[in-house]
Amino acid sequence: MRRGPIDQLVVRVIPDPDRSVAEQTAIKEFSEYPSDFTDLLRVMGKAKGVMGLSSISSLSQPLPAKAFARDVLSIEIQGPSRQQLTLVDIPGLIRSETQWFTSQDREMVAEITDAYITQPRTVCLAVISATHNHASQLILEMVHDADPTGERTLGIITKPDSLNAGSNEEKISLDLARNVKVVFKLGWHVIKNEKVSESAFSFEQRNATEASFFRNSNFNSLPAHGLGIDALRARLTFILFENFKRELPNLTRELESAVTETTSQLRKLGDGLATTSPRHSRSYLTRLSMDCVEISNAAINGNYESLYFHGDSHETSSLKSASSIKRLRTVIQHLNRDFVSEIQIRGAKYHIMSPDQETQMSKHLADSTIPGSVQLSKDKALGWISRVMERSRRKESYGNFNPSIIGELFWEQTSKWQALAEQHVDRVFCICQKFFDLLLEEKCPGYIGVRLSQFEVVKSLNTRRECAYKEVWNLMDDNQDFPTVYDHDYAATIQKQQSERMQSVLREAIDDAASQPESHEIVSKNATSSISLDAVMAQVRSKTHRDMHSYSCDHVLGCLLALYKASLFLILGIRASPTDFH
Template sequence: MGRTVDGIGTTMSLESLQSDEQRLVLDTVAQVRKCGLESILALPQIVVCGDQSAGKSSVLEALTEIPFPRNDELCTRFATEIIMHRATVDSLTIRIIPDENRSGEERQSIDAFVASIIDFSELPEIMDRAMEVMGIRKAGVQPSAFARDVLSIEIEGPSRPQLTLVDLPGLIQNETKGVTKADVKLVQEITDRYISQSRTICLAVVSATNDYANQGILSKVRKVDPDGERTLGVITKPDRLPAGSGTESAYITLARNEDIFFKLGWHVVKNRSFEEGNDSFLERNASEATYFRTSNFKCLPKESVGIDALRERLSRLLFEHVKQELPQLHSDLSQALEDSKTQLATLGHRRATVEDCREYLTQLSLNFHRVCAAANEGHYEGPSFRYDTNEAFSTHSRASVRRLRAIVQKMNAHFSDILREDGHSYHIAKSGEPQAEVDLSIPVPSPATKPVHLSRIQAFSWVSNVVGRNRGKELPGNFNPLLVGELFWQQSVKWPILAEAHVEEVADVCRQFLTNLLEDMCPKDVISRLWSLHFEEALKQRNDAASNELGRIIYDHKEYPINYNHYYTDIVRQCQKEREQDRLATAIENATSHTLLPGCRSDHTSAKIDIHGALDGFNRGSEPDMEKASCEEALDQLHAIYKVSQKTFVANITTQVVERHIVRGLEDIFSPIFVGRLSDADAQEISSEPASCKRQRDFFQDRIEKLKSGHTILRRVMKTTVL
């Protein structure tokens, strides 16, 4: 690179363009880009886009003063990234950034392409070679018209400004000879991908030789940037318009930002004419300056016309844009770095030998056992239990399920509520409630429905039918002692179904908890093998044990209820007491008389209670029908045994089934003890590392190195720059 600036130098128009602060900030993004972070983060950039033959390449050439080959429109076949920055020596290096969908072999071939030149005259030959590498030109083979790869041109020099531009292939409206429908679609996709990025400034180029309403790039940028906050319009070829014509007036109006409004405004440049094709950049700039001094476009502000003003405008615009985006870019980069570290940690250390595999499994089991035990005990400390407070706490939330003890407690409480509110077949009206004329037929309850409401009369009819079916040698007014058991079984017929559903739901949540925990700790291939070789069977054994325990409880439930809790007799007495109180209140009300006070003009009365009448009324109020009296007593006993048994049933399901067999000891499924008992063959079978895992580790290690470099660069510039 020992040639003078004559080889790849610049005109004086590129010198003294930026302040030290501008160079520092723009150089920061250039260095971050150089770290290879384009595929990881959206970096601030200026993208030159427009329809085919809009003059994009000429604008780019004038901005960068790089004489791109003009024949065959070579620069429009792929995206071209041009990175300019200041250095003590002139240099130009060309690389190709392969498309991410390329195969590994293709990527290696493309990555290997690096070329440096010392004179612009060498550029056409280098670009021909680059196109061959990208598959655009191959001898004896029909060439592809376009490529998704990116040609990267890095040019340095003492008079170069800090500026990065990306030139996109021109939008094609229709198929032509050598351009297929797939090519048209590909160019659309490339343009959309670049201009849709939130940190991209769109340099939308339109040609004055065509009605701007028909140029597709304007509709595209307005779609992705409806408020025009990051779009600068550029009008080319104004010298092709007839002076004083309506078309010229329309384009002057457009340049004034009075038709299609962009917050960044519009700019007008004059490209070389056909006759000026061989002019130097100095001659080109002088011709442009003369045009804007003498044409009707002289009415526009000086900062809105000409290539020098555009370059300065873009440099300032990119500087302000980058300066604004740096804090968020730093935050995004930090998050990407943390995510990559987490992904790499999940892969673990390399696992090539038996010792590697056993060491990996031991450490994995230690981590698993620690977090699982903490979740089971309700000790929610550390990053494993981060919880988004804005997210509803439910079994559908991954963060909620991680707090296993809390979610199981919530599910048990819900089970208790369901059994209390909907677990009974019949909701029986209390004694003394108003009785309407009702159909005495008893609806058949369904396990899937809410409790059926029965009036007191319907309840007596239901009990009377059961009494009749169970009649033995007992005297009139009494009932078979087994009657209460049959009523209880009918009233609690939903319990087994509700209990089975609850146990299954808790088992599913525990299974999801274990799955999520493993996903956070180890790669998918290890999870798959560990699950099929161990977890599946371990969970099946626990579920089978829970199912057997539940079966025993349900079997006991179907036996005649046994109770030694005095709460049962308290409830029966309370039911009888309430009915007696109702009878006494009615008798007292009926035995009370009211008389006006003598000599008093108000309606105040004196109340007098006939004690004997009240007692007589109370005694007459007792149920004379022995059959009805026995039904009343049976309902009291049913109510009492149901309440007592319901509490016992809930306690048995949650303690003896859910806690004993589903939740307790969940952390012991995968512990260091289990790993220690594995044979060498089993340890390798579970944790040996496939080739894809090795590639993933290399990928994340490379990404972390890039992110660390970018992080260091951004942190350094943010300390020295006032943002």
């Protein structure tokens, strides 16, 4: 109801915001002006058609597939003597799926109800029927969740005339009305519904029938202010007035905040949009574009002298904070560093453990594992290489190996690189998107920023992300060629591994031969013990690989680890520590 110069009815449909723009436009075009309430039923039928709902003649026929919609049917009653009041009648709650209502209908009605009753300034009228057990009425549970203290809920009991006088059901309804069974701070109210035989009654006749029932039934023991439609009207007026007084300070603060925000939005528009002419709009967008380009270039190059980048030095340094995201180059540098670290730590599919790490694993030390990588002891790694070698044999002699298996092993070892690189691209994309959202939020009003973001920024960033993906894919395509490395460190690493293997064999041989006296002795300056060279050589010969397949596997493993290290340096430009790729 609204105060207006003349008496009239206006029927409109407020479209669901989730509908498409075309559907919303079509629905907004609907408006009807019934001459009086008798014409309302016809107009509501047309409105249901606009909302995509079909009318039904009776519940004996199944309802249409779409029984409910999120659109709002608005019936505005205007007149010089009308009070300012908005009454929202939401669909009745559905307990279970039936032949008339689907599970989707049930969920939609519950969501609509919850959306209204959770609003802190809404007065909830929890309507229940006296003919049903109150414990099974869903609305009571929902209003309790939305309004635990019951400060803004008034219980309404209907159909009291359907109860037998003196029955247990009537006693329960009377206890409810006395605010005993279910307690609301606003209490309860009882009204009588029209019967089917009374559907043609005028308002006066309906009110007279209700008053007669309450005078002559057991409900006459209740206070008069809790009975009947007239008393409900007066009671709601008082409740709304008290609610308004209580919420007025909050409403004032919200209005002041809205004024401040609106003033800020208008200030961002400047003087360029004094009119809606295309020339003024182009001029405004040109200035906005130049300002955003200047700030974007500064952020990309890491030049933070502009006031836009200044902030509280004590503000959180998290990369997710607004002040950090404004300094785009800094955040990207951190992301790049994290990506390099992630590739170093988690880039290899298999982490070949050193003997010390194997010892830690046997003791179940948590810090010996690398997230995302498969832990392999050297023996298991040699087993993996042996299986690949066996299935890749060509015409080479036994003891030699097909050199192409190094490439096959390398491709498997680097199989995680593409996913990690694409993940890095996505992170950079999200930061760039947040950067532009913050920039547009500060430099232009919200409705302009949203449109520029949707139609320009997001589209451009998506294009750049696809280009970045293609670069990753090109690198991965190159990676699928047989790996060729010209880095001197690669050869040096292979030689070092071979030298370390020989030193290990020689050290064990010397230890084994140290206690065996022979005629030929070597005496050092500071040593008094002697070692037989023949005994040492005998031990070396016994420890030398007689199984050429095992020797080849060991050699291939060394080549793979050295190749992985060198390739990572070529791709990322980092010189990794040998312990990262043991």
